[in-house]
Amino acid sequence: MPIKIPDQLPASDVLRHENIFVMPETRASSQEIRPLKVLILNLMPKKIETETQFLRLLSNSPLQVDVELLRIDNRPSKNTPTEHLNNFYRQFETIKNQNYDGLIITGAPLGLVQFEDVIYWEHLQSIMHWARDHVTSTLYVCWAAQAGLKLLYNLPKRTRNKKLSGVYMHEIHQPYHPILRGFDDSFLAPHSRYADFSSTFIDENTDLDILATSDIAGVYLAATKDKRNVFVTGHPEYDALTLHSEYTRDVKEGSDPAIPVNYYPNNDVNSTPKATWRSHGHLLFSNWLNYCVYQQTPYDLAQFSEERFTVDD
Known part of the structure; x- marks a missing residue:
């Protein structure tokens, strides 16, 4: 949340330069507040686990934050009870005439599938196009980040020779960028x-602000300059044991996976891993809600226009 200080306090300019949200008394006196409407398009098979993480x-x-859950289609799920989907998830056709403050599109286990072979690819594109006119800021996570780059920048699918799995160190860029606050x-x-x-x-094919990178994992966090589209290539939402579950699944399937990097204590798969990324995951989502959504969205979502994306920096 912002801090409210006198309009002419000398600290105001310094704090604003550091992208700390300072609200002058004149604005605070007329501020209207309401819950934020955030839509989660859950593309992961284990929907209950994923929705809980986000x-x-x-x-x-x-x-x-008022959250609504969205499913991509009405196909039966092997990993989520039909009753759960019917009770808590909505179809796109029922919400497409509404506006939202934020949209999160999760990852999906489609890393080796070409976009045109994804059964719901055209429908996903329709939802992403819809978000341009109905959502203040969209957060694309992992596979969705690749899909978003394809849609927005027509970037071809780029696939690694081996699966990237583990916990990696990242360096931040543009330290005063709002999303990196703290x-x-x-x-x-x-x-x-x-x-x-x-x-x-x-960097060569987009105008995105690259905010965090890893020497091994590449770009982790990037955003359009208006912060309406934010791309996270990793999984800050993962629980401590999620990578372990994926690793054991891949072992059972016979894919001969490498042990996740920097994850198991002493690289021993029989040791219990610990979450070493939790604090920055929480901070990333708090910053997205604050700087990309809350500060840019109108009080009345019916007043959806280009004006809503003009904010005081």
């Missing part, structure tokens, strides 16, 4: 993907 991160904020200069984050997000490739 809701945990969204809850770490003083802002009140981040350490270096931080850990988990990855589990085949997609390749080369820093050079992203």
